Amino acid sequence: MLIDVHAHCQGPLEDEDDPWGQEKLFVEAMDALGIDIAVVSNLSTPRPATVEGFRKCNRDMLAALKEFRGRFWGYAYVNSGYSREALAEIEYCLEADEDCIGVKLYNEYQISDPAVHPVIEKCIELDVPILQHAGHSLVNTEAQPNITDSAHAAALGRLYPEAKVIVAHLGGGGDWEWEIKALRDTSPNISADTSGSVTDEGLLEYAIEILGADRLHFACDMSVTAGVGKFMSAKMSDEDRNKIASENFLQLVGREA
Amino acid sequence: MMIFDTNAYLGHWFARQIRHNTAPQLVALMDENDIDKACVGSLSAIMYRNGQPGNEELAEEIADHRDRLVPFGVINPDYADWEHDLDWCVNEMGAKGIRIYPQYHNYTLADGCCAELCQACQERGLVVTLVQRQVDYRQSHWMVDAPDLVLDDIAQLCSNHPEVNFVILNGIGFVRSRFVTEADTLPKNSYIEISRSAAFIANEMKTVVDTLGAGRVLFGTGIPMKYPGPAFLKMQHIETSEENKQKIFGENLARLLDI
Numbered sequence: 255m256l257i258d259v260h261a262h263c264q265g266p267l268e269d270e271d272d273p274w275g276q277e278k279l280f281v282e283a284m285d286a287l288g289i290d291i292a293v294v295s296n297l298s299t300p301r302p303a304t305v306e307g308f309r310k311c312n313r314d315m316l317a318a319l320k321e322f323r324g325r326f327w328g329y330a331y332v333n334s335g336y337s338r339e340a341l342a343e344i345e346y347c348l349e350a351d352e353d354c355i356g357v358k359l360y361n362e363y364q365i366s367d368p369a370v371h372p373v374i375e376k377c378i379e380l381d382v383p384i385l386q387h388a389g390h391s392l393v394n395t396e397a398q399p400n401i402t403d404s405a406h407a408a409a410l411g412r413l414y415p416e417a418k419v420i421v422a423h424l425g426g427g428g429d430w431e432w433e434i435k436a437l438r439d440t441s442p443n444i445s446a447d448t449s450g451s452v453t454d455e456g457l458l459e460y461a462i463e464i465l466g467a468d469r470l471h472f473a474c475d476m477s478v479t480a481g482v483g484k485f486m487s488a489k490m491s492d493e494d495r496n497k498i499a500s501e502n503f504l505q506l507v508g509r510e511a
Numbered sequence: 512m513m514i515f516d517t518n519a520y521l522g523h524w525f526a527r528q529i530r531h532n533t534a535p536q537l538v539a540l541m542d543e544n545d546i547d548k549a550c551v552g553s554l555s556a557i558m559y560r561n562g563q564p565g566n567e568e569l570a571e572e573i574a575d576h577r578d579r580l581v582p583f584g585v586i587n588p589d590y591a592d593w594e595h596d597l598d599w600c601v602n603e604m605g606a607k608g609i610r611i612y613p614q615y616h617n618y619t620l621a622d623g624c625c626a627e628l629c630q631a632c633q634e635r636g637l638v639v640t641l642v643q644r645q646v647d648y649r650q651s652h653w654m655v656d657a658p659d660l661v662l663d664d665i666a667q668l669c670s671n672h673p674e675v676n677f678v679i680l681n682g683i684g685f686v687r688s689r690f691v692t693e694a695d696t697l698p699k700n701s702y703i704e705i706s707r708s709a710a711f712i713a714n715e716m717k718t719v720v721d722t723l724g725a726g727r728v729l730f731g732t733g734i735p736m737k738y739p740g741p742a743f744l745k746m747q748h749i750e751t752s753e754e755n756k757q758k759i760f761g762e763n764l765a766r767l768l769d770i
Contacts, residue, residue, distance in 0.1 A: 283711035391649040427649030453737045483741030
């Protein structure tokens with residue numbers, strides 16, 4: 255079983271001939287590439303997201319879960335700066351659809367920022383994972399001044415060892431060696447996903463060497479041939495491949511294959 | 512079906528360790544992936560101030576693998592004595608073409624030295640290769656700033672030198688570039704390698720094949736810097752005929768290089 259733990263949805267786009275056109279193209283790609291389930295969030299709002307903005311994203315995400323039942327699971331996206339509304343939104347989404355299985359945080363705050371702590375504590379209470387947008391780059395830093403990197407996630411893991419955090423896209427374009435090394439010494443509940451358009455040879459083998467296969471999850475972040483292709487090419491044991499493909503994530507969310 | 516990889520390398524990259532970067536290791540990787548032949552250039556030569564020793568290292572490295580590895584020289588036209596290096600690459604190494612790196616060599620595609628180099632390649636019948644990005648800009652080393660080449664600038668260079676054949680490696684964004692929007696009026700002297708093009712959702716590969724023709728699209732992986740899997744997946748799923756796939760996988764490049 256192959257679960258893409260980092261994907262996105264956009265629709266329904268009412269102005270389009272087919273409001274679900276992009277999602278259908280994505281599901282076609284999933285079929286062609288052997289991806290069974292994609293875990294989606296909707297970030298289609300100006301950021302930093304307002305309360306109205308993330309609520310609209312999540313209503314659309316919940317609609318996508320219904321439209322593509324069995325192929326999509328979902329993350330509720332919130333801006334932690336609106337603490338009370340964010341906590342209510344997480345509860346709403348998780349109750350609204352059983353296939354909404356976690357929370358997505360973007361770049362409004364670094365995950366180690368105290369402003370995020372209420373969301374972290376809520377996710378610990380509900381026992382759900384957080385997919386945290388992340389990257390470590392020395393260029394274009396002004397575009398995302400509050401982006402999380404692995405060091406922030408590692409610090410959070412030391413403060414909240416029960417928190418289940420997935421550091422997004424090791425192949426997302428930053429210094430992946432830095433990202434992997436910075437995650438070495440923290441809670442085992444701080445994991446990473448393999449997504450992103452970067453297909454540098456050795457990336458996955460290095461991640462397994464430093465972090466262990468137990469802390470990695472297969473993902474594409476919509477770069478589907480990059481995601482599947484690098485997973486296909488990387489050298490690893492069958493046991494590790496199965497863990498990364500889906501077993502680790504299923505364990506994280508308490509589901510069966 | 513012959514598989515001929517346009518986009519392969521040997522040597523060292525300054526910013527991270529590259530595995531499988533000797534000729535025997537690269538050939539083993541090619542065997543593992545059913546790649547028959549590959550064009551190779553020196554990674555070391557890109558960052559040496561004087562790139563020529565990198566070309567010489569490449570020639571020595573591939574000496575026992577000439578049936579599989581086709582050398583391309585790395586030439587910096589802004590560096591002293593480059594004409595000598597170009598001739599050495601042709602006459603001693605047997606280069607079928609060159610790779611140029613203006614983003615690392617401190618000149619632009621509009622500079623006179625670049626035009627002079629293209630003219631010299633025209634006179635020698637050499638293919639000129641441009642690499643839109645050698646690595647993702649977001650993972651830049653703190654000592655080096657090398658933004659991606661702009662596709663429209665590359666299109667202008669191709670237009671300025673209609674008698675030269677150009678190959679573009681690691682490119683993306685062709686659909687909105689002059690290569691597609693002015694496909695009818697630009698000279699048909701550019702060849703696009705597919706390792707970064709999308710085969711799903713945006714499906715840039717289909718647009719490029721439909722617009723430029725399958726005869727101007729080339730297979731490439733980026734090995735050993737990149738995993739080969741993504742390029743093979745794109746070829747597996749590209750929406751085109753088997754005949755066109757054969758062209759892209761190897762026939763086009765063999766014809767271009769007269770191999």
